[in-house]
Amino acid sequence: MKIFNHTKRYIGVAVLAATLLSINSGCKKFLDTEKQGEYTKEDYPYPLGSGVYDQFLFGAYKDLRSYDVHVDGFMVATSIRSDDADKGSTPSDGGADVISMDNFPVLPSNGRCNALWLGYYALINKCNITLYEIENNKDLIATDAVKIQSEAEAKFMRGYAYFMLVRLFGKVPLIDKLGTVVGSNIPQSTPEQIYAFIESDLVFAAANLPLNWDKKFVGRATKGAANGILAKVYLTEKKWSMAMASANAVMTSGQYDLLTPYTKIFGESGENSSESVFEIQATASATVPTANGIQNSSHQGVRGSGTWNLGWGWNVPSAMLEAAYEPNDPRKARTILYTSTGTTPGITVYGEVTPLGLPNPRYNHKTHTSPAYRASIGNNFGYWMNVRILRYADVVLMFAEAANEVGGANNTTNALTALNSVRARARAGNASILPNVTTTDQTLLRSAIQQERRIELAMEHDRFFDIVRWGISQTAMNAAGKTNFSASRDNLLPIPQTQIDLSKNVLKQNDGY
Numbered sequence: 213m214k215i216f217n218h219t220k221r222y223i224g225v226a227v228l229a230a231t232l233l234s235i236n237s238g239c240k241k242f243l244d245t246e247k248q249g250e251y252t253k254e255d256y257p258y259p260l261g262s263g264v265y266d267q268f269l270f271g272a273y274k275d276l277r278s279y280d281v282h283v284d285g286f287m288v289a290t291s292i293r294s295d296d297a298d299k300g301s302t303p304s305d306g307g308a309d310v311i312s313m314d315n316f317p318v319l320p321s322n323g324r325c326n327a328l329w330l331g332y333y334a335l336i337n338k339c340n341i342t343l344y345e346i347e348n349n350k351d352l353i354a355t356d357a358v359k360i361q362s363e364a365e366a367k368f369m370r371g372y373a374y375f376m377l378v379r380l381f382g383k384v385p386l387i388d389k390l391g392t393v394v395g396s397n398i399p400q401s402t403p404e405q406i407y408a409f410i411e412s413d414l415v416f417a418a419a420n421l422p423l424n425w426d427k428k429f430v431g432r433a434t435k436g437a438a439n440g441i442l443a444k445v446y447l448t449e450k451k452w453s454m455a456m457a458s459a460n461a462v463m464t465s466g467q468y469d470l471l472t473p474y475t476k477i478f479g480e481s482g483e484n485s486s487e488s489v490f491e492i493q494a495t496a497s498a499t500v501p502t503a504n505g506i507q508n509s510s511h512q513g514v515r516g517s518g519t520w521n522l523g524w525g526w527n528v529p530s531a532m533l534e535a536a537y538e539p540n541d542p543r544k545a546r547t548i549l550y551t552s553t554g555t556t557p558g559i560t561v562y563g564e565v566t567p568l569g570l571p572n573p574r575y576n577h578k579t580h581t582s583p584a585y586r587a588s589i590g591n592n593f594g595y596w597m598n599v600r601i602l603r604y605a606d607v608v609l610m611f612a613e614a615a616n617e618v619g620g621a622n623n624t625t626n627a628l629t630a631l632n633s634v635r636a637r638a639r640a641g642n643a644s645i646l647p648n649v650t651t652t653d654q655t656l657l658r659s660a661i662q663q664e665r666r667i668e669l670a671m672e673h674d675r676f677f678d679i680v681r682w683g684i685s686q687t688a689m690n691a692a693g694k695t696n697f698s699a700s701r702d703n704l705l706p707i708p709q710t711q712i713d714l715s716k717n718v719l720k721q722n723d724g725y
Contacts, residue, residue, distance in 0.1 A: 264352045265362035268342040272369050273432070275338055276492045277506040280331025282599050285324040286673070287511055288313045289380060289705065291527050294676035295692035296536075296666070300528035300572045301515055310526075316696040318705055320725050326708035328380060332373045336387060339370035344390045364420035368433040371413030372441055372601075378406040379448070379677050382704045382722055397718035400707075407449055414442040418458075423467055430484050431493035431598075436462045440489045440602045443610045448681050452617040459611035462489065463630075468604040470637040475546050475561060478578040480585055480597070489602040496589050496596035505595025512579040513594060514549070520567050522581065522592050529574045532692045533670055536663070540645045543638050547670045549577035576671045605634050605668050613661045616654060624652050631661055634668055700724055 275281055291297045292314050299306060299314040309323045318325065343366050345352065346359050354362075377384045383400035386409055401409075417438035425432050439461040446455035462468065472487040484491065494505040513523025529548045537544040550558035551570040558566035562583055581594040589596065612630035615623040632648045639646040649660045665678060679685040680703045689697035701724025712719045 263358040263362055264354050265342055265346055265358070268338070268345050269362060269365050272335060272338040272342060272366065273493075275331075275335040276369070277494060278331050278334070279507060280327040281335055282492055282601075283507045283511060285328040285331070287508065287527050288324055289328060290673040290676055291671060293702075294679065295688045295694065296530055296533040296670055296675045297527050297576075298530050299526055300575070301525040302571055305524070306526070314694075316694060316698070316702050317725075318702070320706040320709035320712070320721065322706065322708070325381075325705050326710050328705075329377075329708050329711055332377050333387070335373045336370050337390075339366040339373070340387065340390050342366040343370075360420050361422070364417045364438075365433050367413040368417035368421065368438050368441075371410045371417065371438075371445075374406055374410050374413070375441065375445055378403050378410070379680075380705050381707060383707075383720070385719070397715045399718055400720065407445065410445055411442070414438050414445065418442060418461070423465060431491065433490065434467070436465050436467050437490035437602060439465075440607045440610075443607060443614070444602075447610055447614060448677070450617075450681075452614045456611060456614035456618055456623075459607050459614060462604070462607045463611060468607070470605060470608070470633060473640065474543055474638055477603070478546065478600070479561065480582050483598045487604050488600065489604055489607060491601055492599040494596055494598055496591065498588070498590050501589055501591040502593075502595045506597070506599060507593070507595065508599045509579045509581060509594030509597040512576045513581070513592070514566065514575050515571055516567055519592070520570075523594070525571055525575065527576055527671065528572045529576065529671060530692060533666075534574065536666060538646060538667075540642075541638065541667065542640055542642075542645075543667055543670070545577070547577055549575040549580055551575070578671055600672065603669075603672075605637070606665075606674070608634055609661060609665050609668065613658075613665075616657050616661060619654060621652075624654070624657065627657060627661070628652075631657075631664055634664060638668070698724065 288299075288310055292299050292310070299310055304311075308319075312318050312322065313324065343363060346354075346363050346366075374384075374386075382403055384406060385398040386401040386406060387398065388409070417433065418435055421433055421435045421438055423435050425434065439458045443455045443458035443462070446452075446458060467486075468489060469486045472482060472485040476482040477485065477487050492506060496502065496505045510523040512527045513525070514520050515523060515525025534544075534548060546561060549560060549566065550556070551573050552558040552566045552568050554568070560566065560580055561577065562580075564583060579594065579597065581592075581597060585596060586592050608630045612627040615627035615630065628649060635646045635648065649657070651657050651660065662678070662682060666675065669675070676685075679688045680699075685703055686697065686699040689699075689702075701722075704722050706725040707719055707721050712721065
């Protein structure tokens, strides 16, 4: 059904100044959910493989499902920290680590910060392993085309990992090759240096990845994924023309569209649709219910009992987000799942009625799982749910934002066309709601695009990064009641104190901590 389900054992080298990391990576047949066994050098690659370096690449793809990469700390740092979400669950659940991410300040001793740091550097290490093998392993015979494409996949994932690190922590060490050993003290590079490196990796990936893969390789990085992430990098750097060009490359590739209904995108049936530019693949079965999946959904599932014991109940939509929707916007119902009250039932997209008395009035509807899947797998916790990292609507709105910032009559028209195409999909044929935006004033159009990003991508891990790059984090967080937030300190997480100690103070703390 999906890919990257199991990995071949491979021992890598240590990652940055922290701890010797053993790298357990490798491969399993695409599309299968039953264990096929490990491949050896004599029988690898199997006939359906794409190249001899898959045995290393799959280790990196597997890390995309890692608890420390796209689950606990990721959800807390990208969503709960923002004005659009709150921790949820019970008041004390999660302890000081999570509560401080919601209410601030985050302490350098925060375990989630350290886990994110280690998780992304472990992913980078596996990318560097792949690149080392491509360059140095003479026992593996491959064409130049396979080598270049495999290098592009590794650089895509490495560029993405560094993009996450620089937005989370600011100044971070740049490790671009193997050889780091326990006790190595690598000074931090500046954000400018990190962004230049990210651009280099993603430009290479965009030039050398395929437009698409055979369906048995669904989920592997494509040219569109590289250009889409690159567009977001350029937006963050305010390189508007370059962002516009990268987003346009995705939009003119012929691979994506806005035809998938908003109500379908986030469910199991909407995975890997024409809306999907890059999403993390996960799968589960009755016999393998968790090992090949990801816990992202279970952390956000309704926290109830019995059949409604679906998860931790974290990352719940805030009252500020609830109030931000235009009247009758259908996206609200697909984003916010309400708890039933004595007078009003809460109805899921699958027609279920939520129970009374749940700990929170609202939950993230986008991660709610199908009851049919739960029944077939015999598990309530959604390990099979893919995680959408980049959607086509996101790319279209990035194009609109960049075009508006570049300015000029033609670009303003292009920005409006892009913005309104997203609104048209959202209104789903109902001409009485979500009218087209018509303003040509750059400031007003900027605000309209920012509002559309907030609503279209709500609860999807972009909001905190958006309000930081727009320079409105202090205003937005104060309006949401997060009065302990200080943009000069809290736009970035603290460098984990554990890492500073291991580096013997080579690593330097961010301002304000």
